[in-house]
Amino acid sequence: MKNLLVAGGAGFVGANFVRYVVQTHPEVAHITVLDKLTYAGKRANLAGLPTERVNLVVGDICDATVVEPLVQQADAVVNYAAESHNDRSLEEPAPFIQTNVVGTYTLIQACTKYGVRYHHISTDEVYGDLPLPTTPTDWATKFTPESRYQPSSPYSASKASSDLLVHAWCRSFGLNATISNCSNNYGPYQHVEKFIPRQITNVLCGIRPKLYGSGRNIRDWIHTTDHSRTVWEILMRGKPDNTYLIGANGERSNRDVLRLILKLMGQPQDAYDQVTDRPGHDRRYAIDATKLTRELGWYPVMTDFEQGLRNTIAWYRQHPMWWRDDKAATEARYAQHGQ
Numbered sequence: 007m008k009n010l011l012v013a014g015g016a017g018f019v020g021a022n023f024v025r026y027v028v029q030t031h032p033e034v035a036h037i038t039v040l041d042k043l044t045y046a047g048k049r050a051n052l053a054g055l056p057t058e059r060v061n062l063v064v065g066d067i068c069d070a071t072v073v074e075p076l077v078q079q080a081d082a083v084v085n086y087a088a089e090s091h092n093d094r095s096l097e098e099p100a101p102f103i104q105t106n107v108v109g110t111y112t113l114i115q116a117c118t119k120y121g122v123r124y125h126h127i128s129t130d131e132v133y134g135d136l137p138l139p140t141t142p143t144d145w146a147t148k149f150t151p152e153s154r155y156q157p158s159s160p161y162s163a164s165k166a167s168s169d170l171l172v173h174a175w176c177r178s179f180g181l182n183a184t185i186s187n188c189s190n191n192y193g194p195y196q197h198v199e200k201f202i203p204r205q206i207t208n209v210l211c212g213i214r215p216k217l218y219g220s221g222r223n224i225r226d227w228i229h230t231t232d233h234s235r236t237v238w239e240i241l242m243r244g245k246p247d248n249t250y251l252i253g254a255n256g257e258r259s260n261r262d263v264l265r266l267i268l269k270l271m272g273q274p275q276d277a278y279d280q281v282t283d284r285p286g287h288d289r290r291y292a293i294d295a296t297k298l299t300r301e302l303g304w305y306p307v308m309t310d311f312e313q314g315l316r317n318t319i320a321w322y323r324q325h326p327m328w329w330r331d332d333k334a335a336t337e338a339r340y341a342q343h344g345q
Contacts, residue, residue: 007123007241008035011080013067013113014047014087015039018196019127019230021051023086026234028055035059038076041087042066042105046197050328067109070116077116082123082241085113090129092159093199093343096285099160106164107171114175114183124183125241126172130226130251131162132187135288138222145257148294149187151249158286169249176247184244186237188252189293192314193230194321198329199336201225202315205264205278206322207333209271216345219283221261224290228254229308239302253293254306263315270316282344 010027014020016039027034039062041047052062065072067087077083087109089095089102110126117124130149134156139145155170157163175181192202205215236252244250258266265275298304308314322329 007081008033009079009081010034010037011040011076011083012037013040013083013085013109016041016043016047016049016051016062017086018046018051019191019233020086021195022193022230023084023234023237024052024060025055026231027238028059031238036061038063038080040065040067040072040076045332046090048328051195068104068112070112073112074116074119077113077122078120080122082125083113083117084125084127084237084241085110086127088127088165090161092131092161093284095159095161095164102160102164106161107167110168110171114172114181117183118175118179118181121182123241124172124181125237125244126168126183126185127237128169128185128187129162129165130187130189130253130291130293131159131288132157132166132169134158134162136290136292138224138289148253148292149251150294151251151297158288173247182246184240184246185249186240186252187249188233188236189226189228189254189256189291191230191233192227193318194325195328196230198332199339201260202263202267202318203322203329204336205267206271206319207329209268209273210323210326211333213337215264215268215278216281216340217261217264217278218281218287218345221259221264221280222289223260223287224257224292225260225263226253226291226293227256227258227263227311228252228306229314232306232308235307236298236304239304243302245301250298250302251293251295252298253295254309256309256311257290257292258311266312266315267319270312270319284345
């Protein structure tokens with residue numbers, strides 16, 4: 007893969023993937039990032055990368071006149087481009103349908119036309135949620151590639167739709183594509199509306215952190231660097247028309263994550279406010295990554311969540327200019343919903 011097209015490569019997980027490839031795969035001569043630069047995509051996320059290897063094209067993945075020439079020049083396309091925040095999808099679903107469904111269609115049409123390898127970044131949220139565990143058997147129940155799709159928000163429904171489009175194009179048109187459904191990412195460059203950076207930046211701003219409802223909801227956390235490494239492995243060695251689930255056995259309740267953030271930042275572990283819960287809030291996500299291990303020999307490396315969180319806190323502490331402009335608007339929007 008000498009030439010990559012990374013759609014959504016100026017967002018959180020996309021920019022971390024671009025950085026990972028630049029740092030670890032010198033055989034990749036050129037990466038074109040196609041990004042609309044909405045609120046979550048920033049030029050600053052790509053700052054410092056060598057311009058002779060990485061260039062940014064500002065454009066919409068729904069626009070075939072932009073997409074087709076870029077796909078024609080690529081050996082592979084990795085699609086991170088998505089509207090991805092549940093709360094926003096509940097307020098205004100239309101952009102999620104446009105970007106996540108129509109945008110995916112536009113990319114896979116172009117990849118089919120020019121015979122280009124395609125990898126689709128999806129989410130574990132397409133599977134809905136699992137009950138909160140009360141027995142050891144409950145803890146053993148996890149999402150697998152065979153789990154039924156049961157999305158519960160406009161966001162997850164739009165991502166489920168995009169997954170199904172990719173599978174259909176593989177079968178009907180011979181698209182060479184793979185899909186990965188990943189658990190919750192954390193790490194640098196994540197927008198402050200998301201759970202972990204919101205709590206970190208609240209503390210840094212002298213604002214009491216906020217916890218949805220009881221905070222018992224469980225998420226399966228993975229460091230974004232592990233996610234990037236895995237996407238590369240799937241891109242290189244994944245089987246066409248296959249889905250791979252990515253997780254790091256990092257299940258923790260939202261309340262436990264918040265208390266750990268407070269502890270690492272020298273705050274009392276009860277120094278937070280409980281706020282109105284999100285409508286339809288999924289209870290638990292958990293990934294069974296056995297297929298990745300069995301087929302690709304994959305395993306997570308960054309499994310020390312406390313150290314990863316400590317590093318993430320340090321990054322936000324050291325880069326206030328990166329997030330401060332977004333903070334006030336984010337908190338004002340949450341305040342409108344009592345959150």
